Amino acid sequence: MLEWIVVNSWVFWLALFLILAIIEMMSLDLYFVMLSGGALAACFVALAGGEFWLQALVFCVVSLAMIFILRPIAIRHLRKGPPNQRTNVDRLLGQDALVLEPTSRMSGRAKIGGETWSARTDDDAPLDPGMYGTVVRISGATAFITARPNQAHAAGHGA
Template sequence: MFDWLIQNTWVLWLVLLLGLAAVETITLDLFFIMLSMGALAALIASLAEAAFFIQVLLFCVVSLLMVLLVRPVALRHLKLGTKDQRTNIDRLVGEDALTLEPVSGLSGTVKIGGDTWTARTADGSSLPAGERVSVSRIDGATAVVTGVRQPDPGTTAAP
């Protein structure tokens, strides 16, 4: 068995490549995928029938270069994004909502999009049911809202 593995080192590199890639899918840290790229380089060298010492050296050098040079750039690009790409709770801040029941500084219910949220007002005032409000922040599972100022009926909007 050991003699077979020495003659077929590509199997060792393939198992290492797949194992490191599997660990990367769990950690999502872009570290183990860099090591798997080193294993890929060693696998290619093995298939080209390079000496085992060269394969190991290639694995070490490619892995080190990937970790030191490629990983920081990849992490920087992953963290780039515009402020328009808000996710989760951040996307709710500034959204319009409709009060389903009166909202006070202590309790109330609003509908944001298609979801019903417990709510309270930011300044402690009371808002009647059926009024349009704006979400100023999310505090735990409670939307903190402020009333939306309605235009005066006597004024007309500019075209």
């Protein structure tokens, strides 16, 4: 059996290529596709009549080269987008927040982008219902907001 694998090693490398490609489709982390590229390169060496040790060496070298050279480039391109295009909660940073409940460092609620969020102030000035603030950061399901500059003075005296 081992002799058949060595003689027909291209089948082994092709099967490994397919298995790694399927795993990559499930994980989407760009490691297994790099390993499958190495297996495909080893398959070509096997079809060209290269020894099994050479096939294994090509697999290792090509896989490592792809992981350390090609993967960072691919990830950079995947994350690339228009600078003004933010996704998920990042798009809420800098947005207006309408305070719905009295909001302090401990508790509060605000409407941001049409959704109600638990909110906290990012400074010591509490915010009263009806005031507007600006989202400065998001932590979990909590938005941290600061009073707009023209309302900060009023918030300090309204307490």
